[in-house]
Amino acid sequence: MDCEGKAPGHAPAGARPGTPRGPRQGATAVSDPVRRTPHVNDPVRRTPTVPLALGLAAALLLSLVCGVAFGSSGIELPRVLRLLGAGLTGGRLDADEAAGYAIVWEIRLPRTVLAAVVGAGLAATGVAVQALVRNALADPFVLGISSGAAVGANAVLLFGAFASLGVWAISVSAFGSALAAMALVYLAARTAYGLTPLRLVLTGTALSYGFSAATTLMVFSADHAEAARDAMMWLLGSLGGATWGSVPIAAGTVLAGLAHLTCAAGRLDALAMGDETSASLGVDPDRLRRELFTVTAAVIGTVVAVSGAIGFVGLLVPHLARMLVGAAHRRVLVVAPLAGALLLVWVDIASRTLLAPAELPVGVFTAVLGVPAFLLMMRRRGQALGGGR
Amino acid sequence: MTGADGVTGTAGATRTAGVAGAEELSVDGVSVELAGARLVHEVSLAAAAGQVVGLIGPNGSGKSTLLRCVYRVLRPAGGTVRLAGDDLHALTARRAATRVAALTQEHTAEFDFTVAEVVAMGRLPHRRGPGGPSAEDRERCTAALRKVRAEHLAGRGFLNLSGGEKQRVLFARALVQEPRLLVLDEPTNHLDIAHQLEVLALAREAGPTVLTALHDLNLAAGHCDRLYVLAAGRIAAAGPPAEVLRPALLAEVFGVRAAPVRHPETGALQLLFDRLP
Structure with a gap:
């Protein structure tokens, strides 16, 4: 142990102080008594979780108000607040306020609340899936969920399947096919020795291609001109269809x-x-994976059913949360959902105000933020891509 | 770890007293199958409370497989593993983890936990319900880190540690589990000689019964009370190191020529190796 104790002294003082850690050879090469860079010795800096969570919660509340205040039909903030207050307290309004009230209370508020719920759900399942496949570069959709849900949603959009379900047809169909897709991935990835992370990711990826092909086939065989556009809008995600009807189910799940x-x-x-x-800590890994798989399927199935496939939130937000508060899940699972909710509320505001009155798919904005961030993360974590054991 | 050891010690005394003449750890006729292949054939071994028992054998002889069966990653295809009379595979995973801790060869992690967080995971099987480690848990963790002389690492990221540091931290995690049995799978792998000796000394100091797989036969000779030799999934020999580590057996099992000599100062058994002629 002596050489370990002295090691900090051996490391040349100030040697390459600013150099990044580089590929993590150091972390895997064992019995290396000489430190790579001095800063590796430093205790990890962490943001305290409670103040951070309180700050995020406050910011989220404020953002919800902003989400209701911003929109293509300009209703000024004091009026929005008065309308909101009236809605919350059951106060009386003049007849000429009815149109504004409908916009604020029936369109913007459910939409903004749903954005927060969806963001929180995507971030939380992102955390779960990353632990499930033990790879910080995974997102909830690696398990084939989004492409599976797209099959169901497009069957409704393009061919009017499940027409008897009325406005719920798309959600129910997307939810059903998301669960079916996950069940298929689960069954295909399962072995006699349980679910291994690498098999899950590979199976999810392979089946995703299959589901995407099915969607593409449907788009091409649909006989109306808007088919491709509708399908694409859904795939990139939108909260445009939000109503108070979908909020309780989504929020509850x-x-x-x-x-x-x-x-x-x-x-x-x-x-x-x-x-x-x-296993040696008394946690059966296969049982926990099955459990996580089920929870993820339920939450993601619901989220996808109400909002389409919004990418990158489930990948980026958990990673961001880990950078702030470390890897311990009891902290990550406080910070990530709040941050996810916050992010999606603002992304939704951007998607409906930037090109108003036209509306951009939410997925465009998450991708604009997500792709560069993902590439940056991947560069930083060069060797972690194996993802296996 | 003083408090922890006290608890383990008294529990051990009362429980073993109930089982007349039983060994602390007894593996009875255990067979293990993986992918249809039988890797371990009806192996039986035993350890008395507080003993350090070594498992030696060439690569692929089934050492790790047998150990994985003891710390419950694998279920035996036949036979039982009993600790203080209780069948380990009949317990829930969590209860078993309060009695058996393992130092596995798994050293990589994708997520950068701090050392303190890694050690605190050892309290997981003892914890009920949600919530983080209690103040008492934290105290135990600090004590365990002090015991392995790694207190100064508590705030560091686990992934940035050297091999020797990681091994000490994982050892501390095993200690806070307060096990009756500590299973070590090649604990000296990839460590320099000073760390090798340190880890084995820690294992003996730690208190609980130890079952360890070892490659280095001289370390096995010097640190184990009893050795079991595995060859092709079967026990080839068992007994005190001086009886087991005979040239004829080593030639047969390991395919090497061994010359036993005495340490000039301590008189301890040392082996010198050559290829067989």
């Missing part, structure tokens, strides 16, 4: 899923350390 994951936070930590470690 997301909150229940989040509560479950929070209770499982300690076990998620163990799973993230590896299967052997997990």
Whole structure:
């Protein structure tokens, strides 16, 4: 142990102080008594979780008000607040306020609340899936969920399937096909020895291509001109269809899923350390993976059903949360959903105000933010791409 | 770890007293199958409370497989693993983890936990319900880190540690599990000689019964009370190191020519190796 104790002294003082850690050879090459760079010795800096969470919650509340205040039909802020107050307290309004009230209370508020719910759900399941496949570069959609849901949604959009369900047809169909897709991935990836992370990712990716091909085939065989546009809008995600009807179901599922994951936070930590470690700490990795798979399927299925496939939130936000508060899941699962909600509220505001009255798909903005961030992360984590054991 | 050891010690005394003449750890006729292949054939071994028992054998002889069966990653295809009379595979995973801790060969992690967080995971099987480690848990973790002389690492990222540091931290995690049995799978792998000796000394100091797989036969000779030799999934020999590590057996099992000598100062058994002629 002596050489370990002295090691900081051996490291040349100030040697390459600013150099990045580089590929993590150092972390895997064992019994290397000489430190690579001095800053590696420093304790990890972490943002305190409670103040951060309180700050995010406050920002989220404020953003919800902004989400209601901004829109293509200009209703000024004091009036928005008065209308909101009237809606919350059941106060009386003049007849000429009815149109504004309808816009604020029936269109913008459910939409903004749903954006927050969807953002929180995507971020929370992102955390779960990254622990599930033990790779910080995974997102909830690597398991084939979004492309699976797209098959169901497009069957409704293009061919009017499940017409008897009325306005719920797309949601129900997307939810059903998302679950079916995940079940298929699960069954295909399963072996006698349980689910291995790499098999899950590979199976999810392979089947995603299959589902996408099915969607493409449907788009081409549909006989109306708008088909491709409708399909694309749905794939990139939109909160345009939000009503008070969809908020309670979505919010309930997301909150229940989040509560479950929070209770499982300690076990998620163990799973993230590896299967052997997990088992030796009394957490059966296969059982936990099945559990996470089920929770993810329910939450993501619901989220996708109400908002389409909004990418990158489930990838970026968990990573961001880890950078701030570290890897411990009981902290990540507080920060990530709040940050996800906050992000999506603003992305939704941008999507409906930048080119108003036209509306851009939410997925465009998450991709604009997400792609560069993803590439940056990948460069930083060069060797982590194996993702296996 | 003083408090922790006290708890483990008393529990051990009362529980073993109930089982007449039983060993602390007894593996009875355990067979393990993986992908249809039988890797371990009806192996039986035993360890008395507090003993350090070594498992040696060439690569692929089934050492790790047998150990994985003891710390419950694998279920035996036949036979039982009993600790203080209880069948480990009949317990829930969590209860078993309060009795058996393992130092596996798994050293990589994708997520950068701090050392303190990694050690605190050892309290997971003892914890009920959600929420983080209690103040008492934290105290145990600090004590365990102090015991492995890694207190100064608590705030560091686990992934940035050297191999020796990682091994000590994982050792601390195993200690806070307060196990009756500590399973070590090649604990000296990739460590320099000073760290090798340190880890084995820690294992003996730690208190609980230890079952360890070792490649280095001289370390096995010097640090184990009893050795079991595995060859092709079967026990080839068992007994105190001086009885087991005979040239004839080593030639047969490892395919090497071994010359036993005595350490000039301590008189301890040392082996010198050559290829077989």
